[in-house]
Amino acid sequence: MISVNENVTKYVDTLLDREEEYGIKSYYLENKATVIDCGVSMPGSIGAGILFAEISLGGLGKVSVVPGIIDSYYINFAQVYMDQPAIACLGSQKPGWKLKTEGFSGTAYGPARALSQKPKAIYTAIDYSDDSEVAVINIEAQAMPGVKEMDYIAKQCSTDPECMVALVARPNSIVGSVVNGTRAVEWAMNRLLQLGYDVKNVSSASGACPIAPLKKDDMQFIGASFDGISYYGLAYLYVKARDDRFRDATSQTSKSYGRGFLALLKESQGDYSKVDPTLFAPARIMVNGLQDGSLEAYGKLDPAMLLGSYGLKS
Template sequence: MISVNENVTKFIDKLLDREEELGIKSYYLENKATVIDCGVNTVGSIGAGILFADISLAGLGKVSVVPGIIDSYYINFAQVYVDRPAIACLGSQKPAWKLKSEGFVGTGFGPARAISQKPKNIYAAINYTDDAETAVINIETQVLPAAKELDYVAKQCSTDPECVVALAARPNSIAGSVVNGTRVVEWAMNRLFQLGYDVKDIQSASGACPIAPLRKEEPMFMGASFDSIAYYGMAYLYAGTRNDTFKEAVSASSKSYGKSFNALLKESQDDFSKVDPAMFAPARLMINGIQDGSLETYGKLDPAMLLESYGLKR
């Protein structure tokens, strides 16, 4: 079986070979772990964001940034295609590993999750594990991880710290914004998983989503980034069989649809976990049946809601 950690080593090499060009910087810590700053203390770049996102998808997809126009506004879109999306999205890209220690808070995702099996119920559902010696972790954080944080990652992955590679970026950095734009397929897969659908039935997928403009305040940026997916994110899934679950896997099925994520965050007292899970779904979903050639579409796009979230006038 493919090792998602070994599969991304070529992307790590590209980052390390192009540090100056990409506006990033690498560090070797006292425990010999490697940290690549893609957008914490560095400015980063779109190119760094693309490689950051490629790694988060375990090298099982391809990311690009393409131009789009919404009501005469030029908007960057993240475009992604993914093979083996159950592994790439749920087994790697999903931000499901909370990292916290004194002076440090971050969210881990990427290939290392498959070694640590966090959370185990996902890996049981997709029937996947990775036992690679090298552990590659993406981290959304406002500060760079230190040796103690990567010692913990190494322990959870049953490897030595010198085998840990951590890529770090603030969510509201250039690289972080690109990565958040690529999550539209992940949101679709995660929502289907929550609804009890066998996500292994999705063989390939693609998606396109506006990249939210950077904001100084991280919560404001994250709200706009989530609005990008929920109100204008599009996912196209190749499914083995038809299923009634698909109609529930779009944001319009939520009772909270029509409200911005920043409004929902205020209602939930700054706790996204209290927001209706149905909102964490793409705006538009197309399902192409592999066996019967069927094509079904669900949800809708809301450009007005998106532009309002970005602070733009129609």
Template structure:
């Protein structure tokens, strides 16, 4: 992992953050200064936001170490428009930056605030055990965090985030958008490769051997209801996501990874995610974690030249979720 130590995900996103600021009117986002001096970018709560804002949010989540493209693909006839994510640094981009693993809370009762932080700032704070597993830490004078939320965090939490990242509050940027928004839905669908990396980690695959990652998932239609919107974004990946990983090491292990990664291995596979969520009364921790994975997987063994496959997209379940 020596190469990963020279990559700064926080430095890498500075041009993307600046692009969002300069294109704010075009992207239909709002840029402001918070009470602690931080930069706040609302990409879909008090403003309409846009698909392009969501694309940029996804690129920021990846720490500037990937490409994010809106396009089309024929494999889902009724939902042909897609988001494709590609990275040559999948472990750092997806797990060191994009993964929503930093729990952020403030206040109590009705005035409480909760969100899961994703993006480059996580690699400065290093609050999660995951960073030890991937042997990555960032060093930067600037920090950027992305929140799937309907409002920015309160000042006390902003100052705590800045302190945990060891940056001045005025050097902290917070980008946020709710799940129900255009940008919010895009950045969740854009986790199609990240969920595969996270599942590979749970399966104890040697992450240092994953050298390329690329994935495509259909653009889920936003919905004003939170659970419906969340269900659609998850289903885009669980039933409509396709990925390809290039790995080093023994071909037999690449084959086993391809067989174990698809979402169809989960006991909770087979119904729209919103139904599963309601069954467990909104408790994420009761859902089989093996469900959070792409539908269709290819793993290329660079050692043998073989490509191993597992799973398949399920157009009927995508239809059931998106309609």
């Protein structure tokens, strides 16, 4: 059986071996857990962001940063490809675990989610679990977790703190921006799951999405980053056969389409759950049927929305 946690230990070792180069710093806590600051107090880097993202995919995907031109502007794009996308995206990369203790708040994703089975319904749908003793977790937070948080995560993962590694970055950081740029396929897979599609039928996938520029505050960055996926994110899926549900798996079908995420998040006071869930989908999906040879395209790109969100003139 695939172990997403064991898959990523080599990536963690690379980060630890090249801390100075990647602009990151590791800490060994009193409970023997390892935490790595990839973009909280440390600046991080593109290289760290690529490894952070590949770890979040459970070692089942490859990430690169490539140049793109939108209306004469040079925009960095995150490019990703993966096999086993149901496990890589929904069983690992999806930010599906809220962490909250006294004095700490964050969102956990990455391989260790498969040990905690959070949320359980997703792992039932994709029929996946991991039983690794090693647990590697990605955390999006404004502060570093301490002994209390790592003890809690280890307990939820049924392992010892000394077997835990946490990689931490703020969303509005170089690492956070690269990781968010790799989520177009994840959003497509999550939307298909919501539509009742058997996501295990997606055998391989690739995606490309602009990497949002860092912003003055976190909400501005999150708005720009999400707009990048909804208005310019692309996903290419290899599936068993065509299915009508793919028509509803792009952001264009949302009643909120045409509005920026910043405005929507302000209206909901930063509560993602109050934003129309159908907008959390890529702009464009290409679907290639393995059994019937079909090739279908859904959705559209909206460069004006993207550039406006970035503060650029189209």
